[in-house]
Every structure is written in C-alpha cells, then in structure tokens.
Amino acid sequence: MATTTVRYLGLELTSPVILASSGFTSSVDGARRAEDAGAGAVVLKSLFEEQIAAESSLSEEEADYSIHPEAEQYIREMGMHLGPDDYLRLITATKESVAIPVIASVNCISPRWWESYGRQIATTGADALELNIALMPRESTLDRDIEAAYCRIIEQVRSRVDLPLAVKIGPYFTDLPAFTSRLQKAGADALVLFNRFYQLDIDVNALELAPGYRFSTPAELHTPLRWISILSGVLDTDLAASTGVHSGADVAKMLLAGAAVAQVCSAVYQHGHERISAMNADLAGWMDAHGFASIGDFRGRLSQTATGEPEAHERLQYIRALTGIS
Template sequence: MTPNIGTSYMGLDLVSPVIAASSGITDNVDSLKQLEQCGAGAVVLKSLFEEEIIAEMQRTQTQMLRPGFTFPDMADMFDYVDGETGVANYLELIRRAKSSVTLPVIASVNCISAQKWTYFAREIQDQGADGLELNIFVMPSDFEATDAATIERTYFEIIAMVLDQVSIPVAVKLSHYFTLLGRTLQALSESGIKAMVLFNRFFSPDFDLHDLSIVPTNVFSTPAEFALPLRWIAIMSGRVGCDLAASTGVHDGDGVIKQILAGADAVQVASVLYRHGVETVQHINERLRGWMSEQGYDSLQDFRGALSQVNVRNPAAYDRVQFVKNFRAMQ
C-alpha cells in the first residue's frame, strides 16, 4: 500500500507536508498551478510588506483630506484598497489563486509593528485566503529598547491585533534572535496562533570593494543551514501549543524526512525551487514515500517526532554535552 504523506497544518488538510514558502515563485497563478500539479501541500504567497500597506493607507487618506472632499472625517474608515497598487494587486492575487487551485492558499504579511496595518488582515480573509502567515521581525539592534521584553512584547501585540481581525488560522514565521528562545517560542505558541515557522532567513550584507557599497550575499540557503531549524523543531516538539513548520536549508527529500522526525508538521521550501524548479516538490514527495515504504510506515504520524528531544533516549544530544563530546574528539 502506498504510504499516506498527507498532514494537517494550521488546521488545514494538506496532501503533502511540503509547502512552497513565500517567495517570488508564489506571486503568480501559473506557478501556483504548477506547484499543485507537482504535489505541493500548500503555498504561501509572496509577502506584502507592512510599509506598503501603511503607505497606501496614507496615500488614500491624503487624497480624502484634500479641499473639496465631502467627508474628510471619514478618512480613517475609507477602503484604502483601490487602483493599480501593490495592495490591490495582492488581494487580486488571492482571489485568482483561490479560483485557480484547490490546495490551501496562505497569504503572508512581513511586519515589524502593530500599527494600523493589522486592519488589512481582514481584507485578506475576505478575499478567501485559507490562512495568514505573519513574518515578524523586530530588529534586535534597536538600541533604544530598554530590555528584551520590550521587543518580545511587540510580537504578542501584533498577534493579538491580527487575531482580533480574523477567524482564519494564523501562523507566525520567526527568527531565532530571542534572549530565551525556548520559553519565548512556548509562550508564542499559546497566544492563539495555529503554527510557528522556524526559522526565517534574512538579508545578509556584503561589501562591494569597488563601489564601496552594501550588496546582498548568500541570497539562497544551502543544505548546511537546515541544522538550526532541525535542532529547535526537535527541542520544541511536544512542548508547544501549536503546529510547527521547518524552514531554511531543506533542499531534498531527506531534509524533509529529518525535519518530520524532529517533529515538524510541515516543511517550507523556497531556495531549491529557484535552483531546480518546482518539479523538485514531486521528487521530494517520491523520496518521502519511498523511505516510508522501506521503513514500514503508513503515515507521517507513525514517525513524526520520533527523534525529538522528548522522545530520544539521550535528550542531552541536543544540548551542551554533545558539543563537548564532539569538540574533544576533533584533532
């Protein structure tokens, strides 16, 4: 019997644990159709930035406050989504996606604050999105912040304001830049969200020595980067109140299998799609099914979390003891 690789994520039924992460690949319907044909479990649309939403709100409000507008006091309540704007186009993408594919379509907003933009979450829901992923990152280099709690509080404020606007499931994509990462992830998982995505991958700067300018480097992830999310998925599995998705560094079927063994409910991929095409999803699914058949597993639930920290015989393998052991063994 062919193994069942279906999974549940954010309360959504997925035919595969492989999710196309938010990227330029997921910003058009043709690519979404191809991803569905290749067996992707879900797609996360390319992110809309908080700054874009706020800029559109301010632009529209400025027009409404001009001389001659009948009710300038209604500016704050005006539907700011109009015209050929990035915001309007994003909502149109959601509508077209939902009418073109049957797999879950998850919208994405890249945000840094709990300002007025959170109202837009309702617009996303109204267009039919199956879920919303909040890509939150408050820079830890903010020297005006008095303590770590100040920054962490922003995450909870954003989540609370968005959850107040929508009933669709919400996931949060996070970085690992927290003072007490384990406890923070645990607290976030209990905030009402349906999933956490570990971890985000950010812009990495380099210097152009000819132009003396800042340029991007290492735009795409490498398989070596999968170890960080693997470790923390394994540590947090069984200790959180929501689903877990692994992200960054997963480039093949073996990477997906390992993240599920750690405890992931789903795995997001992006860089490998850029490098080798969306057909990679099909290859990953085939490898996953083949490995499950070899091991005698009928479903993902049969082995999910088998190597998580709470289930392995030696939990210290994820902690300092293993580091000391390996360090001393190096010549």
C-alpha cells in the same frame, strides 16, 4: 504505498512539502505550477506592511514609525504591481485556480493595519494567514520590548482575523522556548522556524555594502532542525520548518524532529519545481523502506523530548564533537 497526508493549521494537506513565500508565489500561475508539482500548499509572496502604509492616508506623524525613504521608493516602484488591493485580488484568484490550501502572507512590523486590512484578507477565501514578523533591534535598551512587540502584533491580528494563523520568525532570540511559548499564548496556531534574513556582504573592491548569497545551502538546515526537535514536544502549535530544506531526506528529518510540514524555497529556485515532485517521491520511498504507512507513524519520533534528558544529550554531543577535533 505510503500516504503523505498531513494536517497543518487545521487544514488537510496531501504532502508536507509547502512552497514557501517567494517570487514563485506572487502569481496565480506560480501557485498552479506548485500544485502541479505536488506541493501540499502554497504561501503567497508577502505583502509588506510598508505597501499598506504607502497607500494609506495616515501622515507620518500619525504612524508608529516612519518608513525609510529608500524603502518607500522601492516599495512604490516594485509594489505598484501588487498593492494591498491587488494582493486581495491575488488571494481570491489563486483560491479559484488551485485546490491546495492557499496561505496569505504579510510581512509586518507593527500592529496598526489590521483593523480594516485584516478583515479584508479574511473575506478573500484564504485558508490561513502567515505573518512574517521581522523587527530589527539596534538599540540595546529594547531587549524584552521587542518580544512584547511581536506578541502585540499577534494579539491584534488574532482579534481581527478569523483565520488559522502562522507566525514566521527568525532564529535570533535569547530564550526561544520562553519566547515561542509567549507567541503561542498571544494566538499563533503555528510557528514557521525560521525566516532567513537578508545576508549582508561587503564588496572589498568597490568598498560598498553588498547583498550576500540569497539562497540557502543544505548546511543551514541544522538550526531549524535543532529548534524543531527541542520545541516540538513542548509547544502546542504546529511547527513548519523553513531554511535549508533541499531534499526528501531533509523533509524526513524535519518530520522526525516533530515538524508538521516543511517549506521549500531555495531548492526550487535552484532546481525547478521538479524538486518538489522529487522530494515527495523520495519521502514516500523512504517511508516504504522503513515500513511507515503514514507520517503519523514516525513524526516527532526524534524530537528531543522523545529522546529523554535532551539537555544532557546535547551537551554530551557537543563535548564529543569538540574533543574529537584536534
């Protein structure tokens, strides 16, 4: 029988399937259910930087940015059950309740809170920290400054927090190989590719902006799959796949492309925690069928650096795809 043990962020995981940061991981019970279902690790629900700011004594003038009043109200209302201190307690309590690695998560937009909060997170027993950095550029003049801002946040956290550090980013950057290499140099030990942003829709009857569908579909797997296959032979960081992983076969694809692990969220919302057990069983069955005793036997086998001349190969597939469509 194949063994599905992997290493991620220097930690040993019994499965490459990780329950992603989500509503499921905002409680000790949620983490326990993930462990029972066979998840290799859990990423706790993110604490939003605005929640730290809301409880801080800094005035708006002292802060680098002002919080949107609606966001502040939302955070005050929904964040009350999970303020920064509660979050530290959640990490500690989860660590005491499960044996699988517990990865804390902070969704941040500036480097300013890490002096004290970073130190406190490090004392909770968290096995690692995932930073979900989501800076939303709207002014065309910001261009490369945005990338520098990501690096400043990572450098600041790196200098304060002595934990393995994963950085979760979105897919919308001009030059991902160059940018991800800067993130690695700034101190990221792993990159989570990719964050799935809020989807905007428009209600044409109410003439209002509306939230789009909040879960991914399996078709969304191709963007992270492509970038993991391009970056896995190039970067020294671990890569965690996120977005569109819905089945054991999807996990196998991500590992073949070179991912260390795959994070799942929408599939669990849609099919329950049993989907994690099914993914593990399907992955092990697929490995047995192909004669792979361990994940090391095949991981990265189909990364684009392993296939040679990746750009020419991809260009050829692109031309084939377009010329074949009448």
